[in-house]
Amino acid sequence: MPDLTLPPAMTRLFHLIYRSRQSAPWNPQQVSDLSCQAADRNRTLGVTGLLVCDGQYFLQILEGEREVVETLYARIRQDPRHHQVVTLVAEPIRARYFAQWSMGLVALGPAMDMMPDREVSDDQRHYLNLAARQLYELDDHRFKIIFHAFTHGRWRADIPSPLAPPVAARSLPEVRLPAADLGAMADNGAFFAFQPIVDTYRRCISSYEALVRGPRGESPAELLGRLQGEALYAFDLHSKLWALQTAARLGLKDMLSLNFLPGALTYQPQAVPTLLRCLAQTGFDPAQIVLEVTEEEIITRPKPFFAAISQLREAGLRLAIDDFGAGHAGLSLLADFQPDKLKIDRSIVTGIHTHGPRQAIVRAIVDVCYHLGIVVVAEGVEEPEELAWLQSAGVTLIQGYVFARPLLNGLPGVDFAVSRA
Numbered sequence: 001m002p003d004l005t006l007p008p009a010m011t012r013l014f015h016l017i018y019r020s021r022q023s024a025p026w027n028p029q030q031v032s033d034l035s036c037q038a039a040d041r042n043r044t045l046g047v048t049g050l051l052v053c054d055g056q057y058f059l060q061i062l063e064g065e066r067e068v069v070e071t072l073y074a075r076i077r078q079d080p081r082h083h084q085v086v087t088l089v090a091e092p093i094r095a096r097y098f099a100q101w102s103m104g105l106v107a108l109g110p111a112m113d114m115m116p117d118r119e120v121s122d123d124q125r126h127y128l129n130l131a132a133r134q135l136y137e138l139d140d141h142r143f144k145i146i147f148h149a150f151t152h153g154r155w156r157a158d159i160p161s162p163l164a165p166p167v168a169a170r171s172l173p174e175v176r177l178p179a180a181d182l183g184a185m186a187d188n189g190a191f192f193a194f195q196p197i198v199d200t201y202r203r204c205i206s207s208y209e210a211l212v213r214g215p216r217g218e219s220p221a222e223l224l225g226r227l228q229g230e231a232l233y234a235f236d237l238h239s240k241l242w243a244l245q246t247a248a249r250l251g252l253k254d255m256l257s258l259n260f261l262p263g264a265l266t267y268q269p270q271a272v273p274t275l276l277r278c279l280a281q282t283g284f285d286p287a288q289i290v291l292e293v294t295e296e297e298i299i300t301r302p303k304p305f306f307a308a309i310s311q312l313r314e315a316g317l318r319l320a321i322d323d324f325g326a327g328h329a330g331l332s333l334l335a336d337f338q339p340d341k342l343k344i345d346r347s348i349v350t351g352i353h354t355h356g357p358r359q360a361i362v363r364a365i366v367d368v369c370y371h372l373g374i375v376v377v378a379e380g381v382e383e384p385e386e387l388a389w390l391q392s393a394g395v396t397l398i399q400g401y402v403f404a405r406p407l408l409n410g411l412p413g414v415d416f417a418v419s420r421a
């Protein structure tokens with residue numbers, strides 16, 4: 001039998017690629033000095049890599065032992081000479097690609113033009129050219145593709161200028177159900193909290209999402225987890241009536257998003273007429289209602305689900321895919337079925353301002369939705385920096401703590417003056 005065991009790895013190599021923006025204009029001498037100092041330090045650390053500078057932004061690759069690279073990167077991130085540091089790749093590698101450069105420098109376009117001949121010695125120019133050639137000779141290496149995106153990509157437009165004007169301060173007051181109404185609501189066995197989806201472009205509330213809560217404040221998972229089969233679907237459908245009643249008592253005039261278990265629509269033949277009757281009773285125009293379902297649930301029983309949705313769409317209701325990106329269907333779902341809205345899952349949104357892969361995914365989703373006429377909402381937005389990035393990438397509908405937490409039996413107030421990054 002041949003020995004199929006792999007030889008033990010000698011060192012655990014790792015590479016990290018990021019891009020950043022210069023805090024202030026650098027002169028060629030400063031760029032050159034930085035790369036020389038970095039090269040000296042990296043030599044002692046066993047780190048290799050390349051620094052690309054185009055006069056405004058940096059792209060850097062650091063290769064070496066994982067812990068060393070991560071510690072160095074943590075230090076570089078803190079360096080006030082650049083900001084908006086976005087991690088693009090951090091992963092193990094088999095071999096170094098820039099083994100001969102403890103920090104090669106590639107100066108591009110304006111950065112190269114900024115370097116008049118008298119400021120760049122022949123040696124330095126030779127060195128710059130060699131590093132650039134090394135880069136072009138990398139077959140289909142990831143860094144080459146990222147380098148291409150760095151020079152040609154649309155990401156630049158996504159990074160807001162630190163000088164962008166602040167959003168004008170304006171706020172909406174909170175509205176709560178009067179105590180007398182709460183007594184009547186308590187008989188239902190569930191309450192509703194409402195969270196706004198904010199239109200940051202028009203600076204208004206686009207809609208409110210109704211989130212079910214148990215009588216003792218239980219989460220939807222706790223509440224629904226106690227029920228099964230028919231009882232679960234009956235509860236889901238009836239709870240929509242309570243949500244509509246609560247919203248009507250609160251005087252809600254905006255759009256209202258309701259989460260639905262698709263099974264509640266597909267296993268109960270009377271579901272669609274019941275829902276339409278509830279709307280009529282509570283005085284809501286069906287065009288005010290957005291039904292939110294998760295992609296996971298749609299793909300389990302697509303046929304009856306789409307039949308129910310057709311009827312609801314005919315009545316004027318709209319449909320949103322919730323938690324997009326957390327399930328399995330992904331973009332392929334959009335090939336067969338286009339919702340009116342798509343809500344990008346919080347797992348993609350969290351930390352987006354520093355996370356290159358998530359940025360690329362959101363840009364792709366925005367692009368696809370733009371071509372399909374689907375409105376994009378980002379959920380779970382908590383930080384002003386996430387908000388700023390999403391806005392500049394064209395996502396203007398935002399839901400999350402950055403604007404308001406869900407309010408039980410009430411419509412939360414919103415302060416639109418969230419600072420921009």
Ligand SMILES: Cc1cc2nc3c(=O)[nH]c(=O)nc-3n(C[C@H](O)[C@H](O)[C@H](O)COP(=O)(O)O)c2cc1C
Nearest residue numbers: 037038039041042058060075076077079081082103
């Ligand atoms: C764009 C950029 C790239 C840098 N690359 C490196 C590098 O590869 N190696 C390094 O030691 N320092 C690099 N630095 C400098 C570090 O941020 C830091 O100033 C230096 O490691 C000294 O750190 P210390 O003052 O904590 O000792 C870079 C700085 C910038 C702005």
